[in-house]
Amino acid sequence: MAPADLSKAERLFRIARLLREGQLTVRDLAAKLFPAASVGGEGWAGIERALQRDLLDLERLEPEDFQRLPGRPPRYTLRTHRSTLHPVTLLALHAAARLMYHRAPGHRLHHQAALRQLTSWLPEQVQGVVGRGIQDIGKRRSREDINLEHACAAWTGGHPLRFEYRKPGGSGRARSNIIETYLIEAHPSNLDLYVIGRETTYHHAVRTFKLSRMKALHVLRDQTYTIPETFDPTAFLHGAWGVVGTGGNATMTVHLRFRHDAAYRILEGGYANLSEPYLNPDGTIDTTVEAPLDASGLPRELLPWILGWGPRVQVLGPPELRAHWQRELRAAAENADTEPIPFTAGGAA
Numbered sequence: 108m109a110p111a112d113l114s115k116a117e118r119l120f121r122i123a124r125l126l127r128e129g130q131l132t133v134r135d136l137a138a139k140l141f142p143a144a145s146v147g148g149e150g151w152a153g154i155e156r157a158l159q160r161d162l163l164d165l166e167r168l169e170p171e172d173f174q175r176l177p178g179r180p181p182r183y184t185l186r187t188h189r190s191t192l193h194p195v196t197l198l199a200l201h202a203a204a205r206l207m208y209h210r211a212p213g214h215r216l217h218h219q220a221a222l223r224q225l226t227s228w229l230p231e232q233v234q235g236v237v238g239r240g241i242q243d244i245g246k247r248r249s250r251e252d253i254n255l256e257h258a259c260a261a262w263t264g265g266h267p268l269r270f271e272y273r274k275p276g277g278s279g280r281a282r283s284n285i286i287e288t289y290l291i292e293a294h295p296s297n298l299d300l301y302v303i304g305r306e307t308t309y310h311h312a313v314r315t316f317k318l319s320r321m322k323a324l325h326v327l328r329d330q331t332y333t334i335p336e337t338f339d340p341t342a343f344l345h346g347a348w349g350v351v352g353t354g355g356n357a358t359m360t361v362h363l364r365f366r367h368d369a370a371y372r373i374l375e376g377g378y379a380n381l382s383e384p385y386l387n388p389d390g391t392i393d394t395t396v397e398a399p400l401d402a403s404g405l406p407r408e409l410l411p412w413i414l415g416w417g418p419r420v421q422v423l424g425p426p427e428l429r430a431h432w433q434r435e436l437r438a439a440a441e442n443a444d445t446e447p448i449p450f451t452a453g454g455a456a
Contacts, residue, residue: 118158119161119168121140123169125140126173127184127185131183133159162183172187187228197228197229201226207293207298211299212298212299216252254319254321258324261327262291262302264328266330266331268286268326269323269324269325270284284309284316287304287305287332287334288304289304300319305332313338346380348398351399359398360425361395361398361425363422363423364421367391368419369419373392396409406428410432413432
């Protein structure tokens, strides 16, 4: 194929795409655009001259992103997100996509696509190692993928989203809701996605819904809404140990005492919602946390974190939470003392 076989516009588009992928010489471009031509053979000089003229045109069209790199022969490239992002910014984006792909539940077709794209932005010397962990899961879209597409289309397009929803526990009938989505947030523990926005069917207030529990999603494309400037995601999720924040929710000040063998972990920090720890003479540590309450009147998302410390923490108050914590521990101890039914492979006794 000769340069005349491709229109000028088509050559420029192809060259631009190749230069966004990496740094190439004129000979590299010729080999990619005209693979049937022989280096130094008939017509090769004409191909190189045509590409040099194309590069001059592309430099005029993309003056801010076009780069001619020094060396012999010179190399050319077009700056992209991959080449202009700060390395730490690129790491943050890639780490977030990798975390969602490897840890989030579901089919994860879109997570795979995002991770592949961000991996292509990384330097070549690290693309190989991170690319090995991306397993091809095919192109079949699951119901979870379709629901995610509907939720994202409603959010980015500013359209209300209608869906069926059953309360946690599966009790009662599923009922139809409409939400104006303000934010889609990942739970920090299990990376499940939650839709946060103004529910306009029953409560007419900002509510949080678990995406995997939402069924029969439908984007109301004939309607639009605007996210109010008064909605502040940071304020709404303040104090959250999951996706339930203090914004618009009643809170409880929880008093905790950590045993001496757990004190160092609290003193190391990393728990943004804890107050400044107080070191007692016996080596224990007292601290408090302001936690949002759910409909049952308990800081439900905080409880797994407390229980995860086992005997190394005490709930000092309030009394109702201390009583609930004690009941949970007693029930766990009773369950541990119960003789289990023998288990065999396959789950059959």
